[in-house]
Amino acid sequence: MDSAGRRAAYLVGGRRLESGSPEFAEAIAAAHAAHQRPRCLCLVGGIEMYVARLAGADGGYIVKRMPDTGSHHAPDCSSYEPPPEVSGLGQVLGSAISEDPTTGETTLRLDFAMSKITGRSTVPVTGGESDSVASSGAKLSLRSLLHYLWDQAELTRWHPGFTGKRTWATVRKHLLQAAENKIARGDSLRLRLYIPEAFTVEQRDAINARRVAQWSQAIAVSGKPQQLMLLIAEVKEIVPARYGFKAVVKHMPDQAFALDEQTYRRLGRRFGPELGLWGATEDIHMVMIATFSVATSGIPTIVEMSLMPVTRQWLPIENGFEKQLVERLVADARTFVKGLRYNLDAGSALASATLTDCEGSPTSLVVAPAGVADNGRCLQVGDPSIPVWFWHPSSEAMPVLPPRQDRRARVVEAAGKP
Incomplete structure (x- = not known):
């Protein structure tokens, strides 16, 4: 739908169809099979789009804008996005982010590790330490990846009709959809991404079972590099623990994430202003993105992390x-x-x-x-x-x-x- 809540209209196989209409799903599936390009009808003459197949058990298809065409759409079109040059997106498009309309896949180049050698000590880097820095757009830092997924999930968009409808469950759903068809270091980003489900006591056991199943891929195996998971979650607190330090995230009352002292200290130095804003303002959420490993005991340990304050509407802010x-x-x-x-x-x-x-x-x-x-x-x-x-x-x-x-x-x- 567009920003006013209207269904987007497309020219598909010579027919004008609205997204969500009974014939739409079948029409775009046929367009995908025939390698046809639908046209978004937000402007006279239309703007070329492409059809991507969704990964996962549900499958299905989605109409996506062609690379670098978001600013060509009407401002109230759901496919509109500001010119990439007005934000940091322009610096990373085409280098750190490469979209292929023929496959529907987007390849992401990361400047942080998604695996580590078991038993080898590493210098912890709080994922914003190199965030700014890199004046180069060749690779995505942790912060950049979070910004990209937030953009792709359309959580940077706001319309008055969204008031009261943007909950954590909604945020999680859209972030997971945004991670579909994204490839990082030769692997599916979606499979490595963990976002806590909205917690309910009644579903505690089922939620925990799904979490343990997903985390199993990150448990250390002797003689092999340990795969890291990617976490996006709302921070509840980052505090000293009985031994070391821990990050507690919302919707995970049964499991905290371990931090070593060096990472904890660097966190305060790198994200002092963001933490100060969060601490002084009751209506700010703090979103964390982190890579983490899982010990054979099942305890998760953060390797690198970055923070992003957001408003009560989950809109990112810097200060x-x-x-x-x-x-x-x-x-x-x-x-x-x-x-x-x-x-x-x-x-x-x-x-x-x-x-x-x-x-x-x-x-x-x-x-x-x-x-x-x-x-x-x-x-x-x-x-x-x-x-x-x-x-x-x-x-x-x-x-x-x-x-x-x-x-x-x-x-x-x-x-x-x-």
Whole structure:
């Protein structure tokens, strides 16, 4: 569906069909078999799409936008995404992220390990230590991978109709779907990704059994490299334990993740501002992405990790100023896409959000990084023809936001079209 809740319409095999209609699933399956490309009808003439087959037991097919065409769609189309240059996505597309429409698979190049030699000590790296840094977009850091999956799961999108509907169960479902058909280090990312299920006492035993079954692939085997799992979860607390330290995540009351002291100390140094924001604000969730190993005793130990604060709507934020902006947009019932940094360093300008409900083209909202001069040209991101709204928090209150498109005028305009 598009941002207004309407079903997307496609031209499939010469027929106009809406997603979710009774004939749609059969039509796109036939298009996949015939190597046909549907067209999204959000604009006159349509925009070429492709059909990908979903992995897993359920199978099925999905219509996806062609690589690098998200910004070509209408702003209120479900396939629209801001130009990659306005966020950190532009730096990693084509190098760290390679999508193949012929197979429907996306290959991801990672700059962190997904296996380790059993018994060999390693220097723990808190997954953001190299996050920023890499001015190179050749590989994805842990933070970049989390940002990519959040984008692919469309958890960076917001529309007033989403209010009250984005729960942890919803977040988990969309993240797992986003991981489908993603290949990392020659293996299925989905099979290595563990996201805790929404916990209920009644389902405790069944949930634990599924967790143990999935984790079995990461238990050390003598003479072979130990496979690591990938965790995405909401942090409850990271605290000293009876021995060492532990990370406790929500929806897993029976099992904590062990941390060694060096990782714990580096966590505080690298993510001090994010942890400070989380500690001072009751309505912030803290999302963790981590690689972890599983001992023969069944105890999981974190190897590398990164953190991402999100609002109560699960929209990522970097600091208190972005929190103010996102809260204003939500309160004003605006429709927007939240921008993410990926590998970009903290001083690089990016669109904190892109408004998609403005008159004309979408508008980039830029919050000036600390220390940047009051000069819009220093903060220009993406295509210069795209309207940009600037806020310099160090020297001014938040400016008035660009006005929303008049919906009544839009209805009249649409009614007049043939």
